[in-house]
Amino acid sequence: MAHVILTGCTGTAGASMLAQCIKSSKVSRVSILSRRPVKQAEGQDKVKVHIQKDFNSYPDSLLRELEGAVGCIWALGISVSQVKPDEYRTITYNYTLAAAKAFAPLNPAFNFVYISGEGATRTPSRFTQLFARVKGESETALLALRSGYPGLRIWNVRPAFIDESQNPLKDGPDIMLKKVLGRALPLFRTVWPSGVTPAGPLAELLESCALDTASKDDVKARVRGKGVTVEEGDTLGVLLANTGIRRLAGL
Numbered sequence: 001m002a003h004v005i006l007t008g009c010t011g012t013a014g015a016s017m018l019a020q021c022i023k024s025s026k027v028s029r030v031s032i033l034s035r036r037p038v039k040q041a042e043g044q045d046k047v048k049v050h051i052q053k054d055f056n057s058y059p060d061s062l063l064r065e066l067e068g069a070v071g072c073i074w075a076l077g078i079s080v081s082q083v084k085p086d087e088y089r090t091i092t093y094n095y096t097l098a099a100a101k102a103f104a105p106l107n108p109a110f111n112f113v114y115i116s117g118e119g120a121t122r123t124p125s126r127f128t129q130l131f132a133r134v135k136g137e138s139e140t141a142l143l144a145l146r147s148g149y150p151g152l153r154i155w156n157v158r159p160a161f162i163d164e165s166q167n168p169l170k171d172g173p174d175i176m177l178k179k180v181l182g183r184a185l186p187l188f189r190t191v192w193p194s195g196v197t198p199a200g201p202l203a204e205l206l207e208s209c210a211l212d213t214a215s216k217d218d219v220k221a222r223v224r225g226k227g228v229t230v231e232e233g234d235t236l237g238v239l240l241a242n243t244g245i246r247r248l249a250g251l
Contacts, residue, residue, distance in 0.1 A: 002070045006072070008075030016162070072110075
């Protein structure tokens with residue numbers, strides 16, 4: 001039975017992960033970090049919401065409560081169209097790196113699962129969009145952290161369009177946006193079926209990443225194939241493209 005940290009629980013991926021962790025027999029405790037109360041967590045005995053106003057800083061009192069967690073699924077984020085470029089970089093890059101550094105010492109082997117996005121690139125050109133560039137920079141920086149935190153295991157996950165139509169906890173604060181996006185699902189399923197990933201199977205896969213205790217070699221043997229890259233380095237680093245997500249999720 002494991003303790004898992006979640007962020008972004010009012011968003012598509014985060015709400016799906018919360019639903020998965022609540023029902024999972026493998027997860028005994030869920031710590032949510034959020035700027036505001038999370039309606040979906042109300043009445044759930046194994047879930048505790050920690051109100052976190054500054055995602056660049058983690059007080060010792062909070063880290064003591066998080067001690068022993070085996071992994072974090074970092075789904076915190078915002079659309080590049082909703083904020084100015086500097087704020088987007090702060091939320092997407094700075095917050096992510098600050099969390100990984102703070103959480104790495106919580107367990108001798110800690111899985112940091114970063115929800116990036118299909119289209120992110122670690123080899124940008126001058127024409128690369130801000131979203132793809134900053135997400136890619138975050139992935140690269142997370143992998144580099146492994147040299148300073150030997151127990152840190154990095155999973156960079158790039159889902160495309162997440163179908164959360166079956167998510168029982170999908171009524172978060174951004175429900176109107178979700179309804180609009182939901183109307184586009186039939187079109188996506190028709191013209192780009194491989195780009196749609198059901199939220200349930202995705203959440204199950206993310207949970208398995210957060211709880212994984214296998215060695216790098218064992219993970220490499222288990223996940224190798226299309227859409228998956230096991231990164232160089234002494235400790236585990238994995239990149240899951242959307243094709244790899246779908247394959248490992250059995251889709």
